[in-house]
Amino acid sequence: MNPYTYAGLITSARKENRVTIQHLYKVIEQVTGVSEKQIKNQDRHKHIVHARKIVGYFCRQELDLTITECGNVINRDHSTISYYLSDAEGLFQYDPIFRNKYDKVLKLMEDKSLITFGAETVKTMCIKKEAEEKIKELSNRKYL
Numbered sequence: 808m809n810p811y812t813y814a815g816l817i818t819s820a821r822k823e824n825r826v827t828i829q830h831l832y833k834v835i836e837q838v839t840g841v842s843e844k845q846i847k848n849q850d851r852h853k854h855i856v857h858a859r860k861i862v863g864y865f866c867r868q869e870l871d872l873t874i875t876e877c878g879n880v881i882n883r884d885h886s887t888i889s890y891y892l893s894d895a896e897g898l899f900q901y902d903p904i905f906r907n908k909y910d911k912v913l914k915l916m917e918d919k920s921l922i923t924f925g926a927e928t929v930k931t932m933c934i935k936k937e938a939e940e941k942i943k944e945l946s947n948r949k950y951l
Contacts, residue, residue: 825842847882
């Protein structure tokens with residue numbers, strides 16, 4: 808295999824991860840209300856730390872990034888990510904709120920069509936779905 812071809816594969820994989828991570832931050836903000844800036848800051852409020860743990864766990868488990876790469880995504884050391892991974896296992900077992908948030912993030916991230924679109928498209932899709940549901944509801948009503 809040509810080394811340049813191999814380098815191109817690595818570059819395209821990194822670009823795909825970059826797009827996925829950008830999308831992950833948008834999904835995290837939608838589910839938890841915590842922005843990318845807050846996740847990367849040093850704040851230690853519980854809701855921010857939970858969002859940070861979700862990002863770290865998702866990067867390691869779903870994107871197969873190394874612990875060091877996961878740390879770079881959220882501006883943390885690899886040892887912090889290692890702690891997040893072990894702590895997330897306990898949270899899955901005993902904290903239904905954490906588990907539900909992670910499940911919502913996972914479900915939204917699995918919808919690959921949203922990755923290529925921006926936040927406005929997601930908002931438009933949600934409004935369109937709400938409108939379709941309202942039309943369906945109104946058409947099912949019986950008028951006297």
